[in-house]
Amino acid sequence: MYHSTALHGLLSESPEAARAHVWLYDRANIYDSIYKLVARTSGSAPNDALEHARTDKFLLNPTDLDWTTAKICRVLQHYEVKWPGAISNGSIIPMFLDFEHKVLAAYQREYGPGNLKKGIAPFEGKTIDDMARYELNRVFRELGSKFDSKSAEERRKIAEQLYENLKDLPPDVQAKIRESTGIDRISIDAIMKSGSIAAIGTTLVGTVGFAGFAAYSSLSAFIAAAAGLAGMTLPFGVYTFAASALAMVANPFFWLLPLLGGGYFFVNRANRMIRSALAPIIVSTAIVAGSDDTAVSVDMTEWVEHVKSIKSRSASPSERQKEYLKNMFVGLV
Numbered sequence: 001m002y003h004s005t006a007l008h009g010l011l012s013e014s015p016e017a018a019r020a021h022v023w024l025y026d027r028a029n030i031y032d033s034i035y036k037l038v039a040r041t042s043g044s045a046p047n048d049a050l051e052h053a054r055t056d057k058f059l060l061n062p063t064d065l066d067w068t069t070a071k072i073c074r075v076l077q078h079y080e081v082k083w084p085g086a087i088s089n090g091s092i093i094p095m096f097l098d099f100e101h102k103v104l105a106a107y108q109r110e111y112g113p114g115n116l117k118k119g120i121a122p123f124e125g126k127t128i129d130d131m132a133r134y135e136l137n138r139v140f141r142e143l144g145s146k147f148d149s150k151s152a153e154e155r156r157k158i159a160e161q162l163y164e165n166l167k168d169l170p171p172d173v174q175a176k177i178r179e180s181t182g183i184d185r186i187s188i189d190a191i192m193k194s195g196s197i198a199a200i201g202t203t204l205v206g207t208v209g210f211a212g213f214a215a216y217s218s219l220s221a222f223i224a225a226a227a228g229l230a231g232m233t234l235p236f237g238v239y240t241f242a243a244s245a246l247a248m249v250a251n252p253f254f255w256l257l258p259l260l261g262g263g264y265f266f267v268n269r270a271n272r273m274i275r276s277a278l279a280p281i282i283v284s285t286a287i288v289a290g291s292d293d294t295a296v297s298v299d300m301t302e303w304v305e306h307v308k309s310i311k312s313r314s315a316s317p318s319e320r321q322k323e324y325l326k327n328m329f330v331g332l333v
Contacts, residue, residue, distance in 0.1 A: 004096035005128050006103070006283065009290030010072050011298040015064035017289070018071035019049060021282045025074045026056060028278045029271040058328040065306045068298065070328050071282070077331040078279045079103055087308050089301060100128045103283055106276075107131045111138075132287035135280050140201025147197045159191040166191075166200070177203050307332070 010018075053062050058070075076083070076095075079102040084091035104127070109115060111123035111134065120141070123134045147155060166177070166186050174186060180203040183190040190196060290297070314325050314333040325333045 003093045004100065005287060005290065006100050007092070007096040007300065008297060009286035009288070010075075011068065011290075011300065011303055013068070013071075013286050013289040015067045017285065019052060019067040021285075022067065022070045022074060023052060023056075025071075025078075025275065025278060025282065028275045053328075056327060057324055059324050062328065065298065065303060066310075066328065068303070069307060069310065069332070073328075073330050073332050075099070075279060075283060078275055079106065083332055087304060087311065089304055092300070092304055103280070104128055104131055107135075107280055110276075128283075129287060131280070132284035135284045136288070137201070139281065141198050143201060144195060144198030148194050152192075155192050156188065159188045162191050162197075162200075163188050 049062060049067070050060070052058070053060055059066060062070075076099060079099055081095060081099045081102060084095055104125075107123060111120070113122040113124065116122055120138065123131070125131055125134055147158060150158070163186065166174070169177075177186060177200050178184065181190065181193075181196055181199045183193075183196075191200070310325070310329055310332060314322065314329075317325060322333075
């Protein structure tokens with residue numbers, strides 16, 4: 001029995017999704033951002049989990065639960081939530097309720113009535129479900145703007161990819177998309193029209209709600225295609241990292257400061273800002289995953305026992321093992 005929406009979602013997300021987010025989060029820093037801008041790469045996670053583990057000096061044979069736990073460790077650390085001294089089912093739930101409170105509070109500070117963003121209605125939600133819905137709608141608005149700014153040739157290529165994803169959605173969802181966009185039928189030409197991406201995306205979020213969305217992979221693929229990142233692993237996070245976080249380092253003055261003497265404090269603050277742009281979306285994907293009534297969630301007790309085993313392994317490891325555990329399970333070990 002789950003008593004935390006966030007915990008249920010995080011344990012419902014696929015291990016590959018969690019692994020992709022671990023890769024993204026660990027590279028959400030100013031120097032990797034500059035590299036991605038210069039090299040014009042999205043920096044997606046390797047398809048091979050073992051290659052990922054070797055690259056980042058993690059456990060050499062991570063299990064699915066290891067990747068899930070690694071993502072959980074990172075989002076807890078980002079929102080400054082501490083693990084309980086004695087880990088149990090009873091102590092984990094209050095920790096995640098505290099996590100939800102901090103996520104919501106941070107989001108309200110960023111997007112609430114007291115900090116209005118141009119062209120965006122303020123966030124006035126009261127729950128983490130509300131936050132996830134608002135965040136996904138915000139992403140689609142950004143996607144629409146990005147799509148509309150591309151050349152006709154680029155838009156057609158993307159529209160072709162989007163059409164492949166949309167044509168397989170349930171008929172009732174397609175009907176709502178047609179209604180929201182004012183088109184007679186979903187086609188490549190209709191998708192190419194200005195404003196269609198945002199309308200389609202927000203309709204998808206509103207239609208599926210968070211009470212039973214069985215087309216999670218279709219929604220992910222839709223966002224990837226709209227962002228021009230088809231084929232990427234878990235493109236929710238890839239897109240947000242590329243479009244939101246990197247926007248801050250597009251100005252050379254911003255990223256030259258630490259190189260010219262801005263120092264550790266500036267770099268650390270910039271890294272925090274970049275990760276703060278990424279964190280809400282990787283939490284939101286977990287909320288969506290938890291709402292999929294076809295998803296198979298990890299049993300909470302099974303996961304708690306796994307966390308306890310990680311703590312046990314960290315009690316007297318070799319130096320190399322200790323390094324691997326600390327790298328993979330930040331804040332826990």
